[in-house]
Amino acid sequence: MRRFFILQLVLLACGLVPGTCMTADAAEETLIVTLGDSITKGVRSGVTAEQTFSGLLQREFGDDGAEVKVINKGIGGERTDQALQRLEKEILSLKPSIITVMYGTNDSYVDQDKSASRLSEEQFESNLQELVRRLQAANVRVVLMTEPCWGKAARTNGLGEHPDERLQKYMERTRRVAAEKQVLLVDHYQIWTKHRDAGNDPGEWTTDQCHPNPAGHREMARAMLPVLKSLLK
Numbered sequence: 001m002r003r004f005f006i007l008q009l010v011l012l013a014c015g016l017v018p019g020t021c022m023t024a025d026a027a028e029e030t031l032i033v034t035l036g037d038s039i040t041k042g043v044r045s046g047v048t049a050e051q052t053f054s055g056l057l058q059r060e061f062g063d064d065g066a067e068v069k070v071i072n073k074g075i076g077g078e079r080t081d082q083a084l085q086r087l088e089k090e091i092l093s094l095k096p097s098i099i100t101v102m103y104g105t106n107d108s109y110v111d112q113d114k115s116a117s118r119l120s121e122e123q124f125e126s127n128l129q130e131l132v133r134r135l136q137a138a139n140v141r142v143v144l145m146t147e148p149c150w151g152k153a154a155r156t157n158g159l160g161e162h163p164d165e166r167l168q169k170y171m172e173r174t175r176r177v178a179a180e181k182q183v184l185l186v187d188h189y190q191i192w193t194k195h196r197d198a199g200n201d202p203g204e205w206t207t208d209q210c211h212p213n214p215a216g217h218r219e220m221a222r223a224m225l226p227v228l229k230s231l232l233k
Contacts, residue, residue: 029069030232032057033091035083036102039147039211040074046207051214056221057228066232071096079107079119080127087131092138098231099135100186100224102145103128104170105210110157117166125173132181141231144178146171146189148220149196150210151203163210168193184231186224 034040034054042052049055054072061068073091075082080103091099107119107127119127128144135142150163157163171189178185192202203209205216212220 029067030098031094031096032068032070032098032100032228033094033096034070034072034074034100034102035091036074036100036145037078037106038074038076039105040100040102041072041076042074042212042217044207044211046213047211047217051217053212053217053221053224056217057224060221060225068232077106079103080124080131081119084127084130084134087134092134092140096140098141098143098228100143100145100228101128101131101135102147102188104147104167104174105163108166108170109163110159110161110166112158114158121169121173124170125177128174128177129181132177132183136181136183142181142183143186143224143227143231144174144181144183145186145224146174148188148205148212148216149192149202151206152196152201152209153203154209184227186227188220188223191219191223 034057038044040052040054042054043049049072050059052072054070054074058068058070061070071094083101083103104124107124108117108121110117132142132144147167149167154163157166168189171187175185175187192205195205196202202216205212205219207213
């Protein structure tokens with residue numbers, strides 16, 4: 001009898017007695033990776049890691065008691081072609097369950113003394129399609145996201161244009177890829193331009209007419225949360 005109780009204690013400690021505790025698989029965290037540029041990275045003067053949309057989502061999931069970990073993999077200045085270069089080694093190696101993908105601000109931008117965007121609309125769309133293809137092939141659930149629009153007072157680009165003149169076209173491409181690949185979309189650009197069209201300045205949600213401030217990140221997290229929760233059911 002004494003040996004029986006000792007055996008039961010060993011099995012209980014290992015999680016092998018049915019109905020006594022969660023298995024190792026059941027206790028595993030769901031890993032969400034947020035992939036993107038400096039808008040995803042978020043941390044800058046006036047914005048802490050906890051105030052970025054990734055940090056806010058992590059806190060929200062923790063408050064809900066969900067076994068979810070959010071890893072921010074945004075890199076300042078990154079374009080879709082550069083994201084493809086680090087996808088396998090830096091992103092897929094983490095074994096994520098869900099990845100949010102948000103690009104376009106850098107891809108579409110025209111630098112000073114230049115006459116074209118850093119990447120063409122066609123290159124951007126092709127790269128975005130390839131990102132989604134590789135992620136889906138790795139059995140990762142993908143959420144595409146459009147970038148927020150620029151503030152009204154944003155500096156003009158190398159052609160003297162307001163940066164949104166080009167960004168909006170790239171965001172149309174993002175929507176098209178989401179539809180073609182049948183992945184979920186969080187349309188930050190639409191939310192921010194709707195705010196602008198209602199007579200507000202989206203620049204008030206930024207630190208510099210481009211990068212979100214804490215209020216901007218809260219708006220982004222608010223839009224993302226129901227979509228991510230739908231994938232966790």
